[in-house]
Amino acid sequence: MGIADRIAREELSALEAQGLLRSLETQTSAPGAEIALPGGERLINFSSNDYLGLAAHPAVGEALSRAAARWGSGASASRLVCGDFVPHHELENALARFESGEAAVLFGSGYAANCGLLPAFVGRDQDVILSDALNHASLVDGCRLSRARVEVYSHCDPEALADSLRRARVSGARRILVATDTVFSMDGDVAPLREIAALCEREGAILAVDEAHATGVLGPRGAGLAAELGLESSVDLRMGTLSKAVGVFGAYVVCSRACRELLVNRARSLVFSTALPPAIAEAALVALALLSGAEGEARRARLRRSIDRLASGMRKLGLSASGATPIFPVVLGAPEEALRAAAMLRAKGLYVRPIRPPTVPAGSSRLRIALSAAHDDEHIDRLLAALREL
Ligand SMILES: Cc1ncc(COP(=O)(O)O)c(C=O)c1O
Structure with a gap:
């Protein structure tokens, strides 16, 4: 094996030891509020930036x-x-x-x-x-x-x-x-x-x-x-x-x-x-x-309702939630905590990717929940129920 390969292995081991190794996860369905992963796993997606649900319009x-x-x-x-x-x-x-x-x-x-x-x-x-x-x-x-x-x-x-x-x-x-x-x-x-x-x-x-x-x-x-x-x-x-x-x-x-x-x-x-x-x-x-246009207005209104529903539900759970935008961080600290929380949500059918350094400062690894106009009330309520258990 070449020198680049050896360096790659060393660097990857170091990342893994710090809980910072990342990997690609391939979807088998189009973008949307519900997505499919290989093996037939179906999840409600709270990780995309498709805020108005237009990516598959x-x-x-x-x-x-x-x-x-x-x-x-x-x-x-x-x-x-x-x-x-x-x-x-x-x-x-x-x-x-x-x-x-x-x-x-x-x-x-x-x-x-x-x-x-x-x-x-x-x-x-x-x-x-x-x-x-x-x-x-x-x-x-x-x-x-x-x-x-x-x-x-x-x-x-x-x-x-x-x-x-x-x-x-x-x-x-x-x-x-x-x-x-x-x-x-x-x-x-x-x-x-x-x-x-x-x-x-x-x-x-x-x-x-x-x-x-x-x-x-x-x-x-x-x-x-x-x-x-x-x-x-x-x-x-x-x-x-x-x-x-x-x-x-x-x-x-x-x-x-x-x-x-x-x-x-x-x-x-x-x-x-x-x-x-x-x-x-x-x-x-x-x-x-x-x-x-009008469709955008309707989608923003739908998104606003979901933001308000999630923000008020999170506050009832004692979590901070400004509700200013569709992005809700749940800061957990260590990378392993974020990985564990994401895995727990995933076991309940919810796709919330863990966010770790260098995307966020050290010590502030988190779940980043992102809402879309494609989510309905049931999606939000399932997320809130899982956050309650978390
Ligand atoms: C604040 C901000 N700026 C720029 C970008 C980069 O945009 P793009 O994904 O189109 O490269 C992103 C996200 O990816 C972002 O979150």
Whole structure:
């Protein structure tokens, strides 16, 4: 066996000893509130980000088939070479309208968007990024790739951010960029965006937000937290994903026309990566129309009822539950505790994946329960009954 194989075995043994080994689990059914695993195991799924239940919506699937027949299966090159197609522009225009922005630009995924976005605006020459302590890994990696000085401020703490902004100014920073998730993926809490935007405006800092878990869920027509708070023009760069509530794949940044042009020129994950297949863009356009129309409203109302039912049930059990978003963490501590709890729920037919470091900080391994509009009251009540036993 080669040297890489030996290293892999050593690393895997170390992960296993710490309770941090992960493995893939293959589903044999389409995404949904109920899923099937090999061997016929059927489970109620509380782990997906398909918040509105659109990932297997027939109209979106049919649009994808039609679009693949028209546009083929792949984009064949980067947008800047020969991978730029009409559906990309139609989707970008629709996304800009959806989020009341001037322009939008597509990326292959949310991870790619964050990795390309930050380095396009800040670099190593006296630039500073201020990043929330619980930002998603893709923002963390975007910070690293930018080579700017990164200062992490306490989670959702505007006072800590104000201190960091002052320090950055005094240190003579050329450009300052503040980066935050709007809904935090593993805690389900919501950033104090009004305060953050006011601080950025006062200090002349760029504000970049990641609305991955807010798109489709919060705000008018599901346009996100910035839209909910009327902060569309105060947030310079709004990243959203097409892979969660929209139920398809890919991501986008809503911004000014000039920012869009800079991203097309400078975002390395756009310049040096094959474009999103145009058929995917066309399917996302159909999903976006559903999400922002009457069907989206009905699904958000259904989701809201489930959130309220679960939050009040959890509080009755003495568990904390903010009910602000469809994401409910049950923090247990050690990785083994999270593994044990997930196995117990699974034995009762409930699929709640354990979340361990490095996805969450050490000592805060947890169950992350995520609700979808596809869940009904019986699903929620079965979960509550199992949590009671847990
Ligand atoms: C907050 C946040 N940002 C970005 C991403 C990455 O998005 P994508 O899955 O489209 O790469 C995720 C999740 O995957 C996320 O939770």
